[in-house]
Amino acid sequence: MTEVRLEHITKIYDRSEVVAVDDVSLTLESGALTAILGPSGCGKSTILKMIAGLLSPDEGDIKFEGRSVLKMKPEQRSAVMMFQDHLLFPYMTVAENVGFGLKMQRQDKAQIQKNVAEIMERVQLQDLGARKPDELSGGQQQRVALARALVTRPKVLLLDEPLSNLDAHLRVEMRELIRHLQQDMKITTLFVTHDQEEAVVLADKIALVLDGHLEQFGPPSEFFERPKDKTVARFFGGRNFIEGMAEEGNFSSSLTTFTLPIRCPSGAGCLTFRPENVQIGRDPSAENSFSATIQTKTYLGTQTRLILRADETELEALVNPEAARNLEEGMEVSVHVPKRALWVLP
Amino acid sequence: MSGQGTFENRKGLSGIAWLSLALLITWLILPLLPLALWSVSRSWYFPDILPSDYGLQAWTYVFSDTAGVLKALLQTTIIALGTTVLAALIGVPAGRALGLYQFKGKAFFEILILAPIIVPGIAVVLGIHVVFLKTGLANNLAGVMIVHLIPALPYMVLVMAGVFANYNPLAEGQARSLGANPAQVFWYVTLPAILPGLLMGCFFTFLVSWSQYILTLVIGGGRVVTLPLLLFNFASAGRNDITGAIGILYVLPGIIVLLLAARHLSGRTAAGSLRQI
Numbered sequence: 179m180t181e182v183r184l185e186h187i188t189k190i191y192d193r194s195e196v197v198a199v200d201d202v203s204l205t206l207e208s209g210a211l212t213a214i215l216g217p218s219g220c221g222k223s224t225i226l227k228m229i230a231g232l233l234s235p236d237e238g239d240i241k242f243e244g245r246s247v248l249k250m251k252p253e254q255r256s257a258v259m260m261f262q263d264h265l266l267f268p269y270m271t272v273a274e275n276v277g278f279g280l281k282m283q284r285q286d287k288a289q290i291q292k293n294v295a296e297i298m299e300r301v302q303l304q305d306l307g308a309r310k311p312d313e314l315s316g317g318q319q320q321r322v323a324l325a326r327a328l329v330t331r332p333k334v335l336l337l338d339e340p341l342s343n344l345d346a347h348l349r350v351e352m353r354e355l356i357r358h359l360q361q362d363m364k365i366t367t368l369f370v371t372h373d374q375e376e377a378v379v380l381a382d383k384i385a386l387v388l389d390g391h392l393e394q395f396g397p398p399s400e401f402f403e404r405p406k407d408k409t410v411a412r413f414f415g416g417r418n419f420i421e422g423m424a425e426e427g428n429f430s431s432s433l434t435t436f437t438l439p440i441r442c443p444s445g446a447g448c449l450t451f452r453p454e455n456v457q458i459g460r461d462p463s464a465e466n467s468f469s470a471t472i473q474t475k476t477y478l479g480t481q482t483r484l485i486l487r488a489d490e491t492e493l494e495a496l497v498n499p500e501a502a503r504n505l506e507e508g509m510e511v512s513v514h515v516p517k518r519a520l521w522v523l524p
Numbered sequence: 525m526s527g528q529g530t531f532e533n534r535k536g537l538s539g540i541a542w543l544s545l546a547l548l549i550t551w552l553i554l555p556l557l558p559l560a561l562w563s564v565s566r567s568w569y570f571p572d573i574l575p576s577d578y579g580l581q582a583w584t585y586v587f588s589d590t591a592g593v594l595k596a597l598l599q600t601t602i603i604a605l606g607t608t609v610l611a612a613l614i615g616v617p618a619g620r621a622l623g624l625y626q627f628k629g630k631a632f633f634e635i636l637i638l639a640p641i642i643v644p645g646i647a648v649v650l651g652i653h654v655v656f657l658k659t660g661l662a663n664n665l666a667g668v669m670i671v672h673l674i675p676a677l678p679y680m681v682l683v684m685a686g687v688f689a690n691y692n693p694l695a696e697g698q699a700r701s702l703g704a705n706p707a708q709v710f711w712y713v714t715l716p717a718i719l720p721g722l723l724m725g726c727f728f729t730f731l732v733s734w735s736q737y738i739l740t741l742v743i744g745g746g747r748v749v750t751l752p753l754l755l756f757n758f759a760s761a762g763r764n765d766i767t768g769a770i771g772i773l774y775v776l777p778g779i780i781v782l783l784l785a786a787r788h789l790s791g792r793t794a795a796g797s798l799r800q801i
Contacts (some may be wrong), residue, residue: 202745230701231700232700232701242626253700253701253702255711256703258701259698259701261694261698263694265692267699278699278702279702279703279704282708282712283703327702336701344702
C-alpha cells in the first residue's frame with residue numbers, strides 16, 4: 179500500500195523544447211487505480227516514466243508514502259512499468275520472463291519457481307511456462323507481461339496503454355483481469371490511456387491531461403456531471419452549450435430562463451447538459467423547457483440521436499428509440515432538461 | 525512485396541544459389557589448391573602442371589623450433605584477440621550512439637569512422653610511429669594492437685550501428701523497472717539482443733587484425749613478428765614450399781570464421797526479433 183504524490187512536476191524535452199508535462203500535481207491514493215486520460219502525445223507516458231525513474235522531472239517532486247524518490251534509481255523504486263508493446267525478452271521462456279524481476283532480486287530458484295507458478299495461474303497461463311514469447315498470441319503475451327510486472331509485488335504498477343494493441347473482446351477480458359488483480363493485490367496503479375471508456379470503466383479516479391496540463395482530476399462521474407470547462411466537457415462527449423448568464427439560481431439565455439441546481443456557480447457562462455438527459459415532447463411551458471426543431475434523426479440501436487436546433491444553437495439529444503418512434507426530421511418539439519442535469523461552465 | 529511473389533521467385537533464387545556456390549568455390553577454394561600443393565612439393569618447375577617430387581620438408585620446417593612460425597602464430601593470435609576485445613569495448617558504445625541516438629555532428633562522426641577504410645594505413649603509420657616511439661608503444665604487442673584498431677574499428681562500429689538501429693532501448697527501461705541494475709540489464713537484456721551482431725563484428729575485427737602487414741611491420745619494428753611478416757619473408761626469398769605451408773596456416777582462421785558466420789548470417793538475430801514483436 180503506497181500513496182504516490184506528484185508535486186508540480188514539469189518536464190521539458192531538450193531538443194524540441196516542448197513542455198511535455200507542465201506543472202502537474204496529482205495524488206494517487208494507496209491501492210487505487212488512477213487513469214491518466216488524454217490524446218496521444220499529451221505527455222501521459224512521460225509522467226509514467228518519471229514515476230518509474232526512467233526520466234527525471236525538470237521541476238517538482240515525486241513522493242512515495244511522503245518520501246521523495248527522485249534520488250532513487252529505477253530498480254530501487256519498486257514501481258514496475260508495463261508497456262503497450264509487451265517487451266517480453268524473446269530469448270527467454272515465458273517462465274523465465276515472468277521470473278525476471280525475482281531473479282534480479284537474487285531470490286533462490288525454488289522460491290522463484292513457486293512465485294512464478296502462482297502468478298501464472300492467476301493470469302491463466304499455467305501451462306505455457308516452457309514456451310517462447312513468440313509462440314503465444316497477442317493476448318497471452320500481454321498477460322505474461324502483466325504476470326512479470328506483478329510477480330515482484332511492486333508498490334506501484336504503471337500501465338502504459340497496455341490494451342491498445344489488443345482487439346476488442348480481448349481488451350475487455352484483459353481490462354477485467356487487470357482490475358481484478360489490482361484490487362485483489364491492492365497495488366497503487368496508474369493506467370495511461372487515450373480511450374475514454376476504458377478510463378471510465380477501470381479507474382477509481384481519472385486525471386485528464388491535455389497538452390501536458392492536468393485539466394481535471396476526480397472520479398469518472400464528475401467528468402460527465404460537473405466538467406471544469408468546455409474542453410473537458412467536449413472530451414467526454416458533451417455537445418450542448420448554451421451561452422447566457424447565471425444569477426441567483428437562474429440561468430437566463432435566449433431560449434428560456436433555466437432553474438439551476440444549488441451547487442452551480444454564478445456569472446456569465448455557458449450552460450451544459452448531457453445529451454442523454456434531454457427529454458422530448460413535454461409541455462413547452464414547463465420549467466426548463468423550450469421549443470426546438472429536429473434537424474436529423476439517427477438510429478443508433480440502443481439509442482436514437484437527435485440533432486436539434488433552437489434559435490441559433492445546435493443541441494444533441496440521445497433518447498430511447500421507443501420514445502423517438504413518432505419523431506421526424508423537421509418537426510417542432512418541446513425540449514425539457516431536468517434541473518438536476520444542468521451544469522454551468524465558465 | 526506479396527507472399528505469393530516470393531513463392532514464385534523460389535526457382536529463380538535456387539539458380540542464383542548455384543551460381544554463387546560456383547563462384548564461391550572458384551574464388552575461395554580453388555586458389556588454395558596450389559598453396560596446398562606447394563606445401564607438399566619437393567620439386568615443381570616450369571612447365572610441369574604438377575610437382576615432380578613430393579615431400580613434407582616444408583611442414584617439418586614450419587613446425588620446428590628454429591623457424592619461429594609457431595611463435596608468430598601465437599603472437600598473431602594474441603594481437604588479433606586483443607584488438608578484437610579493444611574494438612568491442614570501443615565499438616559497442618560507439619555503435620549504440622550512432623545507431624540509436626540523434627546528435628549534432630553525427631554525419632561528421634560517421635565519415636570520420638569510415639576514414640581509415642578510405643585512407644591507406646601507410647599514409648598515417650609513419651607519423652604514429654614517431655608518437656609511439658616517444659610514448660613507449662613502439663616495438664611491443666600493445667602498440668601493435670592499438671595501431672591495428674585503425675583499420676579494424678570501422679568494421680566493428682558499422683556492424684554495431686546496424687545492430688543498434690534495429691534495437692528497442694525501451695526493453696532496458698522495462699528491465700530497470702523490474703528491478704535490474706545497469707550491469708544486470710546489460711548482461712540479461714542488451715547482450716543477448718546484440719550478441720549475434722557483436723560476434724559478426726568480432727569476426728571481422730579478428731580477420732582485419734590477422735591480415736595486417738604494414739602497420740605491424742612499422743610499429744612492431746621487427747620485434748613483433750606475425751604470420752603475414754613471415755609469409756612475405758619466405759615469399760620474397762623464393763621458398764614457395766614454406767610459403768605454401770604458412771599460407772595454409774594463415775587462411776585457416778578465415779575459413780573457420782566463414783563457417784561460423786554463415787550459421788549466424790542465415791539466422792534471424794535476437795536484436796531483430798526483439799524489434800519485431
